Amino acid sequence: MTTAIDVTGVVKTFGPVRALDGLDLNVATGEVHGFLGPNGAGKSTTIRVLLGLLRADSGTASLLGGDPWNEAVELHRRLAYVPGDVNLWPNLTGGEAIDLLGRLRGGLDPQRRADLLERFSLDPSKKGRTYSKGNRQKVALVAALAADVELLILDEPTSGLDPLMEAVFTECISEFMAEGRTVLLSSHILAEVEKLCDRVSIIREGRVVESGTLDDLRHLTRTSVVTETDREPAGLADLPGVHEVVVNGNRTEFEVDTDHMDAALRHISGLGVRSLISQPPTLEELFMRHYGDELEANGAGRHATAGNGQGAGDHA
Amino acid sequence: MTTTTDRPTATGTAEPSGRAALAGTGTLIRFVLRRDRVRIPVWIVALTISTVSTAAGFPDLYKTAADRQSRAELMDSPAATAMSGPGFGLDDYTFGAMLSNEMLGFVAIFVALMSVLLVTRHTRAEEESGRAELVRANVVGRHAHSAAALTVVIGTNLLLGALIAASLAGSGIESIDGVGSAAFGFGLAGVGIVFTGIALVAAQITENTRGASGMGAAAIGVAFVLRAVGDIGSGALSWLSPIGWAQRMRPYVDERWWPLALMLVVGGALIVTALVLSTRRDVGLGLRHQRPGPASAKPSLGTPLGLAFRLQRANLIGWCIGLFLFGAMYGSILSDVEEFVSDNEAVRDMVSNIGGETAIDSFLTLIISMLAIVSTIYGILAVQRLRGEETTGRAEPVLATAVPRARLAGGHVTVALAGGALVLLAGGAGLAISGGASTGDAGITGDIIAAVLVNIPALWISTGLAVALFGLAPRALAFAWAVLVYALVVSMLGGLLQFPDWMSNLSPFGHVPGIPAEEFTITPVVVLTAITAGLVWTGIDAFRRRDLTTN
Numbered sequence: 001m002t003t004a005i006d007v008t009g010v011v012k013t014f015g016p017v018r019a020l021d022g023l024d025l026n027v028a029t030g031e032v033h034g035f036l037g038p039n040g041a042g043k044s045t046t047i048r049v050l051l052g053l054l055r056a057d058s059g060t061a062s063l064l065g066g067d068p069w070n071e072a073v074e075l076h077r078r079l080a081y082v083p084g085d086v087n088l089w090p091n092l093t094g095g096e097a098i099d100l101l102g103r104l105r106g107g108l109d110p111q112r113r114a115d116l117l118e119r120f121s122l123d124p125s126k127k128g129r130t131y132s133k134g135n136r137q138k139v140a141l142v143a144a145l146a147a148d149v150e151l152l153i154l155d156e157p158t159s160g161l162d163p164l165m166e167a168v169f170t171e172c173i174s175e176f177m178a179e180g181r182t183v184l185l186s187s188h189i190l191a192e193v194e195k196l197c198d199r200v201s202i203i204r205e206g207r208v209v210e211s212g213t214l215d216d217l218r219h220l221t222r223t224s225v226v227t228e229t230d231r232e233p234a235g236l237a238d239l240p241g242v243h244e245v246v247v248n249g250n251r252t253e254f255e256v257d258t259d260h261m262d263a264a265l266r267h268i269s270g271l272g273v274r275s276l277i278s279q280p281p282t283l284e285e286l287f288m289r290h291y292g293d294e295l296e297a298n299g300a301g302r303h304a305t306a307g308n309g310q311g312a313g314d315h316a
Numbered sequence: 317m318t319t320t321t322d323r324p325t326a327t328g329t330a331e332p333s334g335r336a337a338l339a340g341t342g343t344l345i346r347f348v349l350r351r352d353r354v355r356i357p358v359w360i361v362a363l364t365i366s367t368v369s370t371a372a373g374f375p376d377l378y379k380t381a382a383d384r385q386s387r388a389e390l391m392d393s394p395a396a397t398a399m400s401g402p403g404f405g406l407d408d409y410t411f412g413a414m415l416s417n418e419m420l421g422f423v424a425i426f427v428a429l430m431s432v433l434l435v436t437r438h439t440r441a442e443e444e445s446g447r448a449e450l451v452r453a454n455v456v457g458r459h460a461h462s463a464a465a466l467t468v469v470i471g472t473n474l475l476l477g478a479l480i481a482a483s484l485a486g487s488g489i490e491s492i493d494g495v496g497s498a499a500f501g502f503g504l505a506g507v508g509i510v511f512t513g514i515a516l517v518a519a520q521i522t523e524n525t526r527g528a529s530g531m532g533a534a535a536i537g538v539a540f541v542l543r544a545v546g547d548i549g550s551g552a553l554s555w556l557s558p559i560g561w562a563q564r565m566r567p568y569v570d571e572r573w574w575p576l577a578l579m580l581v582v583g584g585a586l587i588v589t590a591l592v593l594s595t596r597r598d599v600g601l602g603l604r605h606q607r608p609g610p611a612s613a614k615p616s617l618g619t620p621l622g623l624a625f626r627l628q629r630a631n632l633i634g635w636c637i638g639l640f641l642f643g644a645m646y647g648s649i650l651s652d653v654e655e656f657v658s659d660n661e662a663v664r665d666m667v668s669n670i671g672g673e674t675a676i677d678s679f680l681t682l683i684i685s686m687l688a689i690v691s692t693i694y695g696i697l698a699v700q701r702l703r704g705e706e707t708t709g710r711a712e713p714v715l716a717t718a719v720p721r722a723r724l725a726g727g728h729v730t731v732a733l734a735g736g737a738l739v740l741l742a743g744g745a746g747l748a749i750s751g752g753a754s755t756g757d758a759g760i761t762g763d764i765i766a767a768v769l770v771n772i773p774a775l776w777i778s779t780g781l782a783v784a785l786f787g788l789a790p791r792a793l794a795f796a797w798a799v800l801v802y803a804l805v806v807s808m809l810g811g812l813l814q815f816p817d818w819m820s821n822l823s824p825f826g827h828v829p830g831i832p833a834e835e836f837t838i839t840p841v842v843v844l845t846a847i848t849a850g851l852v853w854t855g856i857d858a859f860r861r862r863d864l865t866t867n
């Protein structure tokens with residue numbers, strides 16, 4: 001497995017702000033890599049360093065085997081980028097902007113362009129200043145997806161899109177992926193990441209705090225279990241890795257760390273199991289676990305997690 | 317910006333009462349004052365100090381009545397009239413008359429500029445950034461933004477006028493009396509108020525701030541040229557210029573107050589017009605609407621240079637037309653210049669003293685130098701455009717393609733340099749065509765072309781400086797305007813204030829061979845071009861090494 005993006009110990013400061021604080025990021029060729037983190041975590045900064053728009057203070061970064069700062073131009077022929085905030089030229093139409101960006105990269109496929117305009121139902125003859133936020137985003141997406149490149153770098157590409165267009169986006173990325181190309185996808189939309197990404201990295205305060213496949217990461221968190229047994233589960237709460245045990249007659253709810261699952265299930269199976277529902281951790285939970293203390297500090301933790309009914313906020 | 321509409325609905329809802337339309341004005345005024353707590357005092361203090369210190373220098377510079385009288389004779393020339401204005405009270409040239417003849421028109425340009433910039437900043441720029449939408453969604457009336465901006469800018473003008481009047485009256489300089497000082501100060505305020513109205517109208521017509529302040533600045537240029545052309549010719553055109561009105565208050569000579577009333581009436585009418593226009597449009601939009609454009613790009617739009625040209629094209633064409641018209645207006649009075657001279661003994665003597673120089677030659681030298689100084693504005697704006705591409709984040713996706721930094725910047729710099737030259741050439745063309753027609757002497761064309769060509773390297777210096785600043789210290793880019801202001805001060809006030817040579821040598825235009833009045837020399841042209849090249853190289857190289865900065 002070759003590496004498309006390899007970042008080690010990158011530090012980037014803006015005056016007193018340490019936007020990146022020893023960031024490590026590894027993206028293998030051919031994977032869709034999710035890049036998650038709260039606002040201001042440093043996602044866009046990382047992407048700008050990878051694009052050679054910012055120069056890292058220290059650390060090493062390599063992109064498609066080259067140096068993102070010194071070999072920017074050659075590398076950029078092989079990638080396409082969608083910025084988080086798409087600003088178009090007020091007097092250029094969307095179609096002109098798409099053509100311009102394509103030509104500056106070295107040409108774009110007119111067939112693909114037409115196809116994408118159709119799929120995103122984008123009117124290319126409107127002036128930049130008259131597009132809505134979502135439509136500006138679409139212009140940037142069409143420009144990037146119409147390019148014949150090895151790597152896509154997308155900074156919150158769906159932040160302004162309606163659900164229908166999000167579905168089109170997901171479809172496009174799946175096709176892109178099927179051709180064995182690489183995607184770095186920064187996002188806040190967990191469903192999207194869960195659907196598309198092979199691996200994710202979670203960044204917080206300029207560091208990657210968690211990185212791996214979704215399965216790997218799920219191991220780091222808890223599964224919730226609801227079971228009905230013939231006998232009451234005495235001693236369950238004393239087992240290592242078991243939390244939040246609520247016994248209600250024959251019905252027991254608890255959460256268990258994924259690596260202690262086996263012991264807990266053995267314990268229960270001795271009690272005459274009548275039913276068992278186990279719910280794997282969602283990415284949302286993972287996310288909450290990593291931002292949880294921050295949210296809690298803002299008094300938002302409970303509120304934010306109440307919706308998924310799993311009390312994930314309690315983990316933090 | 318799509319859902320907020322302020323237009324009265326089709327069901328014919330009555331206009332909200334005056335009070336409702338102004339709701340929130342008080343809060344907005346405080347907000348404007350807070351945002352501009354540095355900017356406004358700086359304008360007021362800078363303009364007051366420059367005016368008063370100029371006057372304070374007179375007694376030392378012009379010790380005797382004879383000194384003053386020789387200055388009066390110089391003033392009585394077409395070149396000086398085009399530059400400063402009509403000479404009132406030249407027979408007995410007091411310090412007061414000197415101040416009002418030679419300073420009033422000059423300061424008025426800056427007062428007008430201040431008003432235009434402040435008005436657009438608090439109206440159109442607010443809307444463009446979307447902040448107005450945020451504010452309007454609160455309990456804020458339709459006219460509250462305009463009313464707040466107007467209150468502050470008119471207040472600033474009145475305060476400035478009062479301060480200048482009081483400081484001059486209190487300066488104790490001979491002949492600078494209270495009545496004249498009041499006419500001087502409030503004449504300036506009147507000009508400011510007229511341009512406040514013009515800027516407010518412009519802010520309704522165009523959708524972007526650049527367009528609105530550009531229209532305001534163009535109006536200042538038109539006012540200046542109308543006055544210059546009118547003053548040399550029959551004087552009728554000067555009556556179309558607010559600057560001309562202020563000068564016709566004749567401060568320190570024989571004060572007249574009705575031009576001030578004229579300014580207030582015109583200013584008020586413009587403001588009412590703007591408010592009426594504003595009820596006919598949506599928040600964030602202008603009166604001019606956008607039409608759809610081509611669905612795909614022409615082949616020319618495929619390189620950084622092509623992009624830069626496309627982005628600046630409309631602006632460049634506008635500037636070329638503007639300068640062509642300026643040049644043509646000046647050219648149209650060349651025959652009056654000849655007449656002006658034959659009417660005036662003193663100047664004829666003076667002119668014949670300087671070997672071979674004719675009044676037309678020195679007039680042309682001066683006008684072309686003026687056109688060149690004005691053309692530098694285009695060059696600086698074009699470089700600011702490049703910086704705008706960076707700060708708005710539009711440069712980011714471009715640099716994420718296979719475009720090197722140097723080519724992105726190079727595209728805009730090429731347009732800035734070539735465009736600046738082109739703008740000046742357009743001015744020269746206007747001057748040559750209408751000058752040739754007016755004098756019946758097509759021979760001046762060659763002189764004009766030569767004079768334009770030698771001015772190009774000087775006009776490039778400020779563009780080069782802007783590029784260097786863009787690379788090295790992008791946040792300080794506005795300092796490039798300092799070169800322009802300095803060049804203006806030296807060329808417009810250098811004679812009056814008898815600046816030493818080194819001061820005029822600091823202005824790039826101080827080195828330009830004064831064709832056709834003087835001989836051509838190659839050295840300054842080469843040196844200025846080399847300096848520009850060095851500055852441009854420095855700036856682009858620094859841009860290649862630095863971070864891209866957004867916001």
Ligand SMILES: Nc1ncnc2c1ncn2[C@@H]1O[C@H](COP(=O)(O)OP(=O)(O)OP(=O)(O)O)[C@@H](O)[C@H]1O
Pocket residue numbers: 014017018019037038039040041042043044045046084865866
């Ligand atoms: N040019 C800059 N100057 C100063 N600080 C900056 C600059 N760019 C980013 N920062 C700071 O660096 C930190 C990381 O910002 P970044 O834009 O990378 O966050 P992000 O993860 O993309 O956030 P979001 O999810 O909101 O887009 C923030 O604290 C931000 O304020």
Ligand SMILES: [Mg+2]
Pocket residue numbers: 043044045084155
């Ligand atoms: Mg971001």
